[in-house]
Amino acid sequence: MSSKKTAQVFTYITLAVFCVLALRLWQLQILKGDYYREQSIKNRIRVVKIPAPRGIIYDRNGIKLVKNVPFYIASLLPDISEKEINLKALSKLLGMSEKEIRERIAKRNPKSLEPIRLKMGLSFKEVARIEARRSDFPGLIIETEVTRAYPYGKTASHLIGYLSLPTVEQLRNPGAKEIVQGSLVGQWGVEALYDEKLRGTPGMKFIEVDALGRQLRTIKIIPPRRGDDITLSIDLPTQIAAEKAFNKQSGGLLALDPQNGKVIALVSLPSFDPNEFVTGISPKKWTRLIRHPGHPMLNRVLQSQYPPGSVFKLIVAIAALEEGIISPGFKVNCTGSISIGRWTFRCWKRDGHGLVDLKRAIVESCDVYFYEIGRLLGIDRIAKYARAIGLGVPVGLKLCKEKEGLIPTTRWKKKVKGRPWYLGETFNAAIGQGYVSITPAQAAMLTAAIGNGGIIYKPSVLLDSPVEIAGKLSLKPSTIRILKRAMYSVVVGAKGTGWRAKSGIVPIAGKTGTAQVVSHRDDEPENRWAPKDHAWFVAFAPVREPTIALSVFVEHGGHGGETAAPIAKATIEEYIKQKAKRENEGNHTH
Amino acid sequence: MKVTIPIRKLREIDRILVVVPVIITIIGILTIYSGTRPALEQYHPPFYIRQLIWLLISLVAMAMMFVFDYRWLQRLAYPLYAVGLFLLLLTIFAGYTGMGAQRWLRIGPLSFQPSEVFRIILIIATAKYLQSKRAPIDGITLAMSLVLFGIIPFSLLYKQPDLGTALMLFLITSIMVLTYGVRKRILVTLIALFLLLSPVVGQLLWKGLKPYQKNRLIAFIKPEVDPYGIGYQIEQSKITIGSGKLLGKGYLKGTQGPLRFLPEKHTDFVFSVFSEEWGFIGSLVILGLYLLLIVRGFETAYIAKDPFSTLVSTGISSMLLLYVTINIGMTMGLMPVVGVPLPFFSYGGTALLSNFMAVGLLINIRMRRYKLFY
Numbered sequence: 001m002s003s004k005k006t007a008q009v010f011t012y013i014t015l016a017v018f019c020v021l022a023l024r025l026w027q028l029q030i031l032k033g034d035y036y037r038e039q040s041i042k043n044r045i046r047v048v049k050i051p052a053p054r055g056i057i058y059d060r061n062g063i064k065l066v067k068n069v070p071f072y073i074a075s076l077l078p079d080i081s082e083k084e085i086n087l088k089a090l091s092k093l094l095g096m097s098e099k100e101i102r103e104r105i106a107k108r109n110p111k112s113l114e115p116i117r118l119k120m121g122l123s124f125k126e127v128a129r130i131e132a133r134r135s136d137f138p139g140l141i142i143e144t145e146v147t148r149a150y151p152y153g154k155t156a157s158h159l160i161g162y163l164s165l166p167t168v169e170q171l172r173n174p175g176a177k178e179i180v181q182g183s184l185v186g187q188w189g190v191e192a193l194y195d196e197k198l199r200g201t202p203g204m205k206f207i208e209v210d211a212l213g214r215q216l217r218t219i220k221i222i223p224p225r226r227g228d229d230i231t232l233s234i235d236l237p238t239q240i241a242a243e244k245a246f247n248k249q250s251g252g253l254l255a256l257d258p259q260n261g262k263v264i265a266l267v268s269l270p271s272f273d274p275n276e277f278v279t280g281i282s283p284k285k286w287t288r289l290i291r292h293p294g295h296p297m298l299n300r301v302l303q304s305q306y307p308p309g310s311v312f313k314l315i316v317a318i319a320a321l322e323e324g325i326i327s328p329g330f331k332v333n334c335t336g337s338i339s340i341g342r343w344t345f346r347c348w349k350r351d352g353h354g355l356v357d358l359k360r361a362i363v364e365s366c367d368v369y370f371y372e373i374g375r376l377l378g379i380d381r382i383a384k385y386a387r388a389i390g391l392g393v394p395v396g397l398k399l400c401k402e403k404e405g406l407i408p409t410t411r412w413k414k415k416v417k418g419r420p421w422y423l424g425e426t427f428n429a430a431i432g433q434g435y436v437s438i439t440p441a442q443a444a445m446l447t448a449a450i451g452n453g454g455i456i457y458k459p460s461v462l463l464d465s466p467v468e469i470a471g472k473l474s475l476k477p478s479t480i481r482i483l484k485r486a487m488y489s490v491v492v493g494a495k496g497t498g499w500r501a502k503s504g505i506v507p508i509a510g511k512t513g514t515a516q517v518v519s520h521r522d523d524e525p526e527n528r529w530a531p532k533d534h535a536w537f538v539a540f541a542p543v544r545e546p547t548i549a550l551s552v553f554v555e556h557g558g559h560g561g562e563t564a565a566p567i568a569k570a571t572i573e574e575y576i577k578q579k580a581k582r583e584n585e586g587n588h589t590h
Numbered sequence: 591m592k593v594t595i596p597i598r599k600l601r602e603i604d605r606i607l608v609v610v611p612v613i614i615t616i617i618g619i620l621t622i623y624s625g626t627r628p629a630l631e632q633y634h635p636p637f638y639i640r641q642l643i644w645l646l647i648s649l650v651a652m653a654m655m656f657v658f659d660y661r662w663l664q665r666l667a668y669p670l671y672a673v674g675l676f677l678l679l680l681t682i683f684a685g686y687t688g689m690g691a692q693r694w695l696r697i698g699p700l701s702f703q704p705s706e707v708f709r710i711i712l713i714i715a716t717a718k719y720l721q722s723k724r725a726p727i728d729g730i731t732l733a734m735s736l737v738l739f740g741i742i743p744f745s746l747l748y749k750q751p752d753l754g755t756a757l758m759l760f761l762i763t764s765i766m767v768l769t770y771g772v773r774k775r776i777l778v779t780l781i782a783l784f785l786l787l788s789p790v791v792g793q794l795l796w797k798g799l800k801p802y803q804k805n806r807l808i809a810f811i812k813p814e815v816d817p818y819g820i821g822y823q824i825e826q827s828k829i830t831i832g833s834g835k836l837l838g839k840g841y842l843k844g845t846q847g848p849l850r851f852l853p854e855k856h857t858d859f860v861f862s863v864f865s866e867e868w869g870f871i872g873s874l875v876i877l878g879l880y881l882l883l884i885v886r887g888f889e890t891a892y893i894a895k896d897p898f899s900t901l902v903s904t905g906i907s908s909m910l911l912l913y914v915t916i917n918i919g920m921t922m923g924l925m926p927v928v929g930v931p932l933p934f935f936s937y938g939g940t941a942l943l944s945n946f947m948a949v950g951l952l953i954n955i956r957m958r959r960y961k962l963f964y
Contacts, residue, residue: 006769007891007904010911014888017915018881022874024922028832029870036832040866043829043851210629211850 045219046207051183052200053146055227057160057190059236060463061582064151065160066191071147071279072122074130075115077139078108090137093130094119115141121279148184148191150274156239158299159232159266159399159461161189162274164281184278189399190232190461191274200227233262233463241574242267245567249557251535252300252440255550255571258448258540260467261457263397264548264575268300300553302395302402305437309513309560310365310497311536311551312386312432314450314483317358319385320373321479328482331357334368338427345371345427348514362486363493365512367431374430379421382429383409386436388473389449390456395441396470397459405442408435433516443538443551449473450487451509451540451549453480487511488543491565501539501565506576509546510539510568512560532556537564541572548575602957603656604890610883611934611949615645615942617876618860618935625847625855625863637856637937644939648946655950659958664898667711667718674711677704678746705747705755706940709909710948712739712759716766717901725897726771732780739763753803754928758912765908766901806927823859826852827921830862831873838869856937858929862921876935880914883949890952890959899955906948 028036057065074094076085085105091098101118108116122130127142134140148163163184170185183202186195203224208216242253242265253267272289281289289296298304320326336352338345347353347367353360361369374382386392392407408429410421428434441459449456454473487509490498497512513536535557540546550568557563623638663670681695681704694701716739723731740763747756772780796804806823830846833839844866847855855863865873887907894900910933917932919925931938933945 007888007900007907010888010891010904010908011885014881014884014911017911018877020924021915021918021922022877024919024924025831025865025870025873025877028828028922029835029865029873032832033835033870036829037835039829040833040846040851043826044845044849209849214630216629216849 044208044210046209046215048205048207050203050205050221050224051146052202052224053226054148054163054200055198055229057198058229058231059234059239060232061236061578062231063236065156065232065236067149067151068146069149071120071145072127073117073143073145074119074122074126075117075141075143076105077115077141085139086137090140093133093137095126115143117143148274148278152236152240153273153275154271155243156234156236156266157189157271157274158268158301159189159234159239159263160274161191161193161399162187162272162277163191164277187277188274190230192400193398193461194230198227198230201225231463232461233257233264234266234461235264235575235578237578238571238575239265239267242567242571243269245570246554249563250294250300250555251557251564252304252553253550253567253571254301254441254444255548255575256444256448256459258451258457258546258549261448261459262463263459263461265550265571266301266399266461268298270294270296272296299400300555301440302397302400303439305403305405305439306534306536306553307434307436307515308432308438308443309515309534309536310367310432311443311446311511311513311538311560312436312438313362313365313370313430314446314487314511314538315386315389315391316370316374316377316382316430317362317483317486318389318450318473318475318479319377319382321358321482322385322475323377323381325376326358326373328358328478330373331355332361332366332369332372334366336368338368338371340423340427343424345424358482359486359489362483362511363489363496365490365497370430371427374426375423377426377430379426379429380409380411382426383407388471390445390471391438391442395439395445395459397441397461399461402441403439405438406435432513440551440553443536443553444549447511447538447540447551448546448549450480450483451546453477484509484543487539491539497559497561498537498539498565500561501537501569501572503541503569503573505573506541507543508539508541508569508572509543510537510565512537512565514559517556532558535560535562535564537561537568539565539568539572541576547579548572599957604886604953604956606882606886607890607949607953607956608652610879610886611946612645612649614876614879614883614934615641615648617864618932618937619645620841621860621864621867621935622856622937624842624844624867625852625860627842627848629848629850640939641937641942644942647939648943651943652946652950652953655947656954656957658954660899660902660951660954663714663902664718667715670711671715674704674708674715675742675746678708678743678750680704682746682749702940703938705750705752706938706944707947708743709755709759709762710906710944710951712743713762713766713902713905713909713948715739716763717898717905720766720770720901721897726773727767728773729776732767732772732776735767736763748798751798751800751803752929753799754916754930757928758909758916758930761912762905762909766905769904770897770901823853823927824923827859827862828923830859831865831922834866834869834873836870838865838867838872841867843867857931858917858927858936859921860936861918861932864935865921877918880910884911884914887952890956893959894955895959899959903952903955906952909948910945 053068056068059065087098087101091101096119104118105116122142130140130142150157150160164187166185186192186198191198201224204222206219208219210216238255242255246267246269250269253265255264256262257264270292276285333355334347334353336347336350348365352368353364353366356364356366356369360366386407392405394402394404413419413421425434429436445456445459454475455469456471456473458468458470488507490496490512491501491508491510498510501508501510515534515536517531517533533556535554537552537560538550540549550571552564552567554563554567619638619641622641626635626637628634677695684695695704716735719735719739720727740760744756744760747759826846830852833846844863846852846866847863852859852862864876884907887903887910891900891903891907894903913930913933916925916928916930920927920930931941934942
């Protein structure tokens with residue numbers, strides 16, 4: 001009977017079908033078993049990163065420059081439906097419009113299990129008010145996070161920097177794996193430079209969840225490792241004194257220890273308040289900062305470059321002495337100007353200095369003297385010494401993207417401008433005008449090198465980092481001696497241009513400089529509306545064995561001796577006082 | 591009806607057909623217990639207790655199915671079929687809805703799915719109709735049987751809508767008809783006609799599907815389309831089975847069910863929960879048990895003494911084969927999700943009852959296969 005045969009056939013079909021099922025089982029459980037096991041673990045285990053407390057930044061006296069403070073956020077649990085929320089009462093409680101709340105809720109990611117943040121940065125008073133009425137608002141919670149506070153506000157903000165939410169590029173960085181979502185990342189200054197050190201290692205919390213996203217239990221916790229503290233070499237009282245001395249003028253100051261390159265103070269004015277960035281700066285405030293005519297976001301010490309003016313004469317003098325072109329007794333008769341062909345190059349002193357030697361030429365900043373030795377040296381030999389002392393290359397402080405300045409050579413001109421070098425340009429360069437430009441940081445570096453006898457230390461903002469020597473100028477002892485003596489006379493000499501830096505506490509050596517602002521020409525009558533020249537002053541003290549070297553740059557400050565020298569004096573005096581105080585305290589404790 | 595159980599006959603009760611379904615059901619109850627474990631709250635849904643009670647009821651029902659001579663059923667076949675169709679019709683109008691489909695009838699505190707019991711009635715009625723005709727059957731008989739026992743119940747079930755059962759029963763009827771024998775010419779014509787019309791019929795069926803049914807089919811063809819949407823069930827089921835690996839995570843150690851990643855964990859996807867905890871080895875044991883049961887069923891068809899009992903046992907065995915293949919295939923992503931329970935294993939009282947009754951019939955047929963006893 002055929003139906004009996006069919007029953008037999010069906011037995012074989014059954015066997016075949018079961019073979020297929022078994023093969024599929026083998027494929028799923030044996031071949032791909034590891035993959036599916038992992039998927040099942042991923043399903044139920046959620047890993048939440050626990051942010052690590054960020055390291056504290058101290059100044060050299062142990063003063064806290066930053067603080068970690070709690071930060072309160074009013075949030076809604078994600079599984080709360082909109083119907084359950086009494087929008088009207090909630091808007092009253094939080095002091096924000098119903099529309100704003102609705103927008104925040106609408107913006108959330110529907111798959112996210114994170115609470116919806118309604119209002120950030122609650123005050124203690126607001127926290128207390130919300131806590132008291134929590135039972136009226138199901139799903140309303142107060143999240144606590146740690147944020148950064150900068151107790152000294154705008155002080156040293158370019159040095160310390162600030163934190164904010166990471167940018168898209170920062171998140172793309174391979175090192176970004178360590179960044180906990182929603183946590184803050186260093187964006188500027190020390191906070192950015194030593195971000196990884198300060199950040200620490202986030203901890204991890206393994207939570208078992210179900211398909212509804214309910215957290216069932218905590219399986220494992222790996223505690224976070226706190227970020228390392230950092231002690232900066234800056235001296236806060238000196239920093240404050242320096243900023244105060246600028247008296248609201250724009251400019252920059254870099255003070256460092258000429259014996260090791262440690263930064264004592266770094267001033268860039270106008271500055272910004274880092275506290276504004278931490279809780280998310282509003283677009284309006286950001287625009288105001290960016291569009292501010294004073295460019296508060298520019299680090300003037302490292303990111304702006306100007307003609308060094310007469311400060312550059314120090315380099316020319318070194319070059320001339322080292323090359324043996326002149327002896328210290330070499331004299332030039334300054335008649336107020338020098339002419340080549342139809343061009344006339346003036347000294348700043350119209351009626352001339354008369355017969356001047358090197359010392360007087362530095363002290364009274366005689367231009368004609370340097371035109372003359374500039375002519376004898378030639379631009380390339382000047383450039384050789386300028387480069388050797390660290391000009392034309394970034395100083396390597398790495399706090400931000402540094403400018404490198406410009407030290408022109410004949411080759412440079414041919415390459416960039418396509419023209420030969422002219423003698424007149426050597427004249428300009430010899431007095432630090434024309435193509436030559438340097439950053440205030442480079443000015444401080446060259447001053448420190450002169451102060452310590454020719455060693456170029458790699459600058460650093462960390463107090464305890466090993467001292468690194470970037471280069472050594474093998475100068476004749478006489479060259480250093482002559483320069484130091486001349487620079488001391490700049491401050492204390494009868495006709496010294498830097499007399500305003502003269503201190504009753506400490507012997508200071510310095511050099512003034514004035515960077516011409518292009519729109520303003522000497523032969524035009526003084527126009528009070530035209531921007532004034534920039535003022536430079538570089539100095540070190542005490543003269544014999546300096547412990548501080550600095551550069552001061554005042555934007556549109558006019559002559560260096562007038563505006564920049566008093567700032568240098570105030571800064572140096574404060575530092576010497578602080579140093580004495582520290583040493584006293586040290587003696588007492590020992 | 592004369593009910594006699596001679597001692598000799600009792601000895602003829604097939605042990606495999608009794609023991610294997612009971613073992614599978616007990617494993618099923620244990621798996622239901624594990625799969626419905628609560629994750630957080632203390633309340634454990636009592637599905638496993640209900641299923642245990644249904645097992646006891648089903649054992650009685652199974653016994654009742656083999657105490658009488660199955661030939662009595664031939665007389666009752668058509669009236670039973672009429673009642674069955676009426677119940678299906680009633681379900682459409684008076685049934686209550688569960689999960690987007692009206693499948694349940696409520697009688698007092700009890701609710702049951704008429705379509706589950708209807709399966710057996712359909713097999714009996716089809717067998718009765720076919721055995722009254724000469725094999726191989728002619729065109730008119732073929733058309734009659736396909737309309738009466740194929741298209742009519744299909745339409746009623748499709749309307750509920752219970753597409754899974756509708757297709758399943760249509761297939762069972764077709765298998766029984768083919769098993770009985772169809773004239774070759776007619777068979778060829780039929781196949782040609784089917785191939786010609788299938789696009790049109792497919793289109794009509796597609797249009798009649800509910801959105802969730804369409805999604806299931808899309809999800810079957812392209813599960814990676816949206817792992818959190820329509821492909822979710824299939825993907826989660828594959829994760830559940832695959833994560834069991836060779837030896838499984840251990841009993842009560844499965845996570846996919848209790849943490850609710852796997853939907854329908856105690857009904858359609860109960861096999862996945864078992865596989866997660868018992869691994870490849872455990873799953874093979876289950877496959878072996880089903881294989882034993884189904885092959886025993888077809889063997890019963892082979893040794894049955896008359897065309898009616900051959901047809902009935904072929905119908906029951908192929909029904910079991912279809913349900914097991916489609917359900918397990920579905921959990922492993924080999925078949926679309928059509929909502930077919932795993933016989934004896936999935937939670938569901940009416941289904942358990944009807945499956946035990948079906949096996950009871952097989953036992954009945956086996957017991958009375960010798961003409962000698964009459």
